[in-house]
Amino acid sequence: MTATDENTATTEEKPWHLSGNNAPVFDEVTLTDLEVKGAIPPELSGRYFRNGANPQTGFSDHWFSGDGMVHGIEVNNGKAQWYRNRYVRTPMHANPDKARMDLYLNPETLAFDHNVSTANTHVIGHAGKILALEEGSFPYELTQQIDTVGPHTYDGKLTTAMTAHPKVCAETGELLFFGYSSMPPYLVYHRATADGQLVQSTEITVNGPTMMHDFVVSRNYSIFMDLPMVFDMELAMSGGMPIRWSDDYPARMGVMPRAGSDADVQWFDVNPCYVFHTLNAHEVGDEVVITGCRIKELWRQSSDIGFDDGSGEDSAPMMWEWRLNRATGKVSERQIDDRGSEFPRVPDSLVGLKSRFGYTMGMAEPGDAGTVFKYDMDINGGTRTEHVFPVGHVPGEPSFVPAAGATNEDDGYLMTYVYAGDTDTSYLVMLDASNVAADPVAEIHLPRRVPTGFHGSWIAD
Ligand SMILES: [Fe+2]
Numbered sequence: 001m002t003a004t005d006e007n008t009a010t011t012e013e014k015p016w017h018l019s020g021n022n023a024p025v026f027d028e029v030t031l032t033d034l035e036v037k038g039a040i041p042p043e044l045s046g047r048y049f050r051n052g053a054n055p056q057t058g059f060s061d062h063w064f065s066g067d068g069m070v071h072g073i074e075v076n077n078g079k080a081q082w083y084r085n086r087y088v089r090t091p092m093h094a095n096p097d098k099a100r101m102d103l104y105l106n107p108e109t110l111a112f113d114h115n116v117s118t119a120n121t122h123v124i125g126h127a128g129k130i131l132a133l134e135e136g137s138f139p140y141e142l143t144q145q146i147d148t149v150g151p152h153t154y155d156g157k158l159t160t161a162m163t164a165h166p167k168v169c170a171e172t173g174e175l176l177f178f179g180y181s182s183m184p185p186y187l188v189y190h191r192a193t194a195d196g197q198l199v200q201s202t203e204i205t206v207n208g209p210t211m212m213h214d215f216v217v218s219r220n221y222s223i224f225m226d227l228p229m230v231f232d233m234e235l236a237m238s239g240g241m242p243i244r245w246s247d248d249y250p251a252r253m254g255v256m257p258r259a260g261s262d263a264d265v266q267w268f269d270v271n272p273c274y275v276f277h278t279l280n281a282h283e284v285g286d287e288v289v290i291t292g293c294r295i296k297e298l299w300r301q302s303s304d305i306g307f308d309d310g311s312g313e314d315s316a317p318m319m320w321e322w323r324l325n326r327a328t329g330k331v332s333e334r335q336i337d338d339r340g341s342e343f344p345r346v347p348d349s350l351v352g353l354k355s356r357f358g359y360t361m362g363m364a365e366p367g368d369a370g371t372v373f374k375y376d377m378d379i380n381g382g383t384r385t386e387h388v389f390p391v392g393h394v395p396g397e398p399s400f401v402p403a404a405g406a407t408n409e410d411d412g413y414l415m416t417y418v419y420a421g422d423t424d425t426s427y428l429v430m431l432d433a434s435n436v437a438a439d440p441v442a443e444i445h446l447p448r449r450v451p452t453g454f455h456g457s458w459i460a461d
Pocket of ligand 1: 121164
C-alpha cells in the first residue's frame, strides 16, 4: 500500500468516526505550489490552522479521542505559500500503545498529569503564542510551522486542565477560560491578561462532574453551563467515553462577574439540554443574552452514535437563545432555527459583544450538499441564509476573517476546509461573509484530503 492509498478515505467496516473523511491520514507533509481558484484577498497575511483527532494507530474508541493533528495553510501577498499537517507531539503521541488513563492517572496519588493530552480540539492565538487545546489537559504551544514547543502552563501557575474553548475578550485582550474535571474541584475558572499572565484561578461550585465543553462571556460576565452530561465511573471502568446524560442533574447557567468569585455566581435554571458550542453573549440592561447550538438530549444510551441518543428523538443541534435576567432571576428561551447546525462562530472582534451575524456549519448526511449558514439576528429574531457547496463537498467550522477597511460587521471572509468526496481531496475555501450564497472568493486546493476535524483559527501576522 502506498502512502497515498493509506490516506484515502474508506468506509470498509470501520466505525463512522474512522470512516470516509473521518479516517486519519498518516503522513506529515509540506506542500507548496498549491492550486488556487479565484483570487486570495491580497490583504490577508497569516495562517489558517485547524485541529482534529487523527489517531496514529488508525484506531480510536471515540471521535473525540484520537491524536491531535493540525492542518495549516500560510497566506500572504495574495498567494498560498504552503500547506503543512503535523501531529502535536504529546505523551499520547509518544506512547501510541498506552491507554490514556495509564499515562494520565497516577494510581498511587490519584493525581492527573495534565501534560498528557491529545491536544486535538482547537488552535488559538493569544499573547503571541499559538496553542493547541484539548479540554482534559494543559495547552500545547506550537510554532507557526506547526512544530510542537511543549505544554504551556503559565509558568507553572496553571494546575488544572484548560478548556478547548477559551474566550479572548475583544476589548481587553484577556483570555478567559476554565478547567473541568471528573474529580473535585470539578470546575476552576481562570483569567489571563492580554500579555499572557495567569492572574486568577477560582474554584466554582457545580453540582457534580459535568462535562463542560464550552462557556461564553459578555462584556462584564463569564457564564458557565452546568448541564446534565456527567462523568460516570462505571462507563469509565469499561473504557470509552465516560460521560452520559442524567435526568437527575439540574441544568443551569451561572453568571459571574469576570473577576468575581464563587459566591458571586448567579445561577439560572434552564430547560435540560446540552450545548457543545455557544455562538456568543451580550448584555442588554439586566439581561445576559446567550446564543448557541442546543441539543435536546445527548448520550442517554451510548456516546458512540453522534448526536443521536438512540431514543429516536431528533437531537440535532439547533440555534437557540437564552435570556438570563439578573434582576428578576428569570430565564426566557427560544429556538432560532429548526435546521440543524454546529460549529458556531462570530468575528473575534465581537466576542462578548452584540454581534448581528453568526456563522455555522449546516448538519448534512453523507452524500448531501454541505452548507455554511449565516444568521442575521436582527431580522425576525434570526434569519438564515446559506452557502450550498456542490453535492458531496463537506465544509467544517467557518472562521470569520475581517476584510481590509471593513465598515460593516460582515465585511470579511469565512474560511474552512472543504472535503470534496468526488476527488477525495480537500480545499480551503474563502467565502464572502457579506454574501455567503455567492461563489467562493477563493479556493486553495490540496492534492490530498484534510480529515474532518474540530476547530480552527485564522491567526494573522
Ligand atoms: Fe468544541
